[in-house]
Amino acid sequence: MIATLAIILTFQLVGEIVAQALDLPLPGPVVGLLLLVGTCLARPALAQRIRPATLGLLQHLSLFFVPAGVGIVAHWDLLRDEGVGLALAVVGSTVLAIGAGALAFTAVARLTGSEDPSALKDGRDG
Structure with a gap:
């Protein structure tokens, strides 16, 4: 599960770098999510690999409202x-x-x- 979270966070980091480098009007995590979705569409094996961790995150989605x-x-x-x-x-x-x-x-x-x-x-x- 740690490797899967590392993959997700890597896409977020890459998205942040791309958004900053290209001065995009989108936040870095959104760019990273778009890159992750595109990669999962191109490589379904990646989608299968991260599925258990993402389902676990979705089960505890309410915790993400604590920072707000x-x-x-x-x-x-x-x-x-x-x-x-x-x-x-x-x-x-x-x-x-x-x-x-x-x-x-x-x-x-x-x-x-x-x-x-x-x-x-x-x-x-x-």
Whole structure:
């Protein structure tokens, strides 16, 4: 299991190096995850090798929220002062994202000719 975790952390490190070297707008761990997924698709043996450790990590995923809770406590003064603005920004951006998704879905449905939801009941559209 330690070797598997070393593989995962190596991809995270490589992602961090690539993100910093290329000045990417993505965080290094995201780049590393994309590299890991691409490598697992190209080499299914790697996916099978890391599967037990990744399943173990997923079973304890709630532990990864502890640092976020610590961050909230550590920045409590900032949240107290700017909390209303942050809450409005989060709620507003969520509403805008849902609205944009609905509009995009409607536009694609119109372009593909499948506006009528009842037309999709039996697996046929339009």
